[in-house]
Amino acid sequence: MEVRQVWAHNFDSEAKLIESLLSKFWYMAVDTEFPRMVYWPAGLAYKLEPAERYRLLRCNVDTLHPVQLGLTLFDAGCVLPGGHGGATRYVWQFNFHDFDVRQHRHVVESVVALRSRCVDLDQTQQYGIAAEATFGPRLRKWTRASLGRTDVVMSRGGYDLTYLVKMMFRTGFRMPGSATEFDAVVKAVLHRRRVFDVGEMARLCPREHLRRGLDSVAGQLNEAWFTANAARQASYDSLWTCYTFMKLREIYFDDDGKLAGVDGILAEVTTF
Template identity: 55%
Template sequence: MCALPNSPPALTIDVLFGDRYVPVMITSSPTTPFAFSPATATYTPPMTPQVSTALPAMMMADKQYWTTHPTVMSLPMAKSTARAAGNVVVRPVWAHNLREEVELIESLLRRYRYAAVDTEFPGTVYRPKVPTYALTAEKKYALLKANVDELHLIQLGLTLFDAAGRLPDLGTGVQYVWEFNFREFDVRRHRHAQESIALLRSKGVDFDRTRRDGIDAAAFGPRLRKLLRGGLGDAGVITFSGAYDLAYLVKMMLGSGYKLPATPAEFESVVKAMIRKRLYDVKEMARRCPRDIDLRGGLDRVAGKLDVRRAVGEAHQAGSDSLLTCQTFIKIRERYFVGDDDLTTVAGIVAGITAC
């Protein structure tokens, strides 16, 4: 740990640990209207963050340089990560580098015309008293609406890719995906599912930092609308079981005070109006594969059955999950939806709710 000349008492910078940026503190001191029941323990006291002591020997101390230059340093990893061919890095986006990262994304949209998205949120606080599969589409949507109306988005993962599955490398030889961090959720005040928050903590989400350095969702909404108008996902917006993902995106674009429509059909209309792109839900694509192919399950299970390995990070990290969604879409399209007509049969179907 080195002292920085003319530095403030403490500075948080994003440092690359092998394949993922993590925040490091540098100091200058030497020394569900249906039968829904609320989830249990919806409030929890602040937890003591778990800090890894496995720090790299080198650091980049200049925060401004780090946020404006995509050069990648080879630093020791705190934990090894299985990866596919190619080196992929997650670019974290905070309030301080939002403008630069959005401008960078805008510059890439003409070449990378597909967009895979994933969201992380505080779980669900309204839950049905019967298994989800027993609910009608209307009841599933009412459950979604109750949760999204009340809760706040924590992270948005974004992977840009072309028709062959190539990601932006910015001329560095390293491929990039994005992870936006939002500040609205306060674990001390807002309702949440305790197990979901514990899981996100275990995956590296620092809820103190998201509150301090996160993006204002209200300010990001117009930027997201501009990105969509500018070509984001022109060839397709890809999700995995994406009803909640789309609902949170719509809520963000229309403002935090916005309440989702009352019915699935109205929700469908709003999604079409706001996204205005062809939607592909990988879970629905898997469901429509030949009956002798068992592609049931969550994202990791479906990806594993298709021999797709996670290239960066872990499950329930928004950037990593958006990339795995992209990779799984490419593989399932290559195997089972070869022609444009085949792909058209699944366009606009959002798993678990309704046709969009």
């Protein structure tokens, strides 16, 4: 597996490569890395009403800055794009320069966690891509119908999706006031693509022990690719999301009707 690291200097060439592949792959797994939540609920998160969950999400996304975005393209057979006659498979990791640990609000422990996973925040700030000014417009291009009908798969749908939308609307975009308004924005920018959250898919499965985070779900599905990797970054998590989605689909959502039933059900965003 080759992680294609994307910085400001090679962004255009990597973006063109992705654009050449979109029509050939059905799915795009996405993972975002950012300094973890600075706003927390006063009580237990699972007891929040849907409107309160969305408000908490909105406050955090409007305050925080993405550090990385991992992207894995794959088809219905879980085949990834690659080179060297298929001997190498590609995943992408976009590194953003927007977060400045010296001036932007963050939780200290979250920065420690990022660095423990070998995320070099000095390097991302110096050589990274402008998330909203540069990456966002290209992302909007990728969602146009002319580049294929690639569906989007995420591991923590609410945060991943809201960061995607925020980047697509460029600098200064503020999250809509309600989840209903946000849903309308998503439909407009994704051009009716399906969106899946593997965490919510697991929650809706009959096996109680799957109703946990991505790490737990992937481990309990007993996939051979599951490893404990302390240096895991966004690219790895997007690949993990890809494999977890395909395994959940194989076992629990094995026809189009079942899969359609979980389209658009996203943590922190879905209003039911």
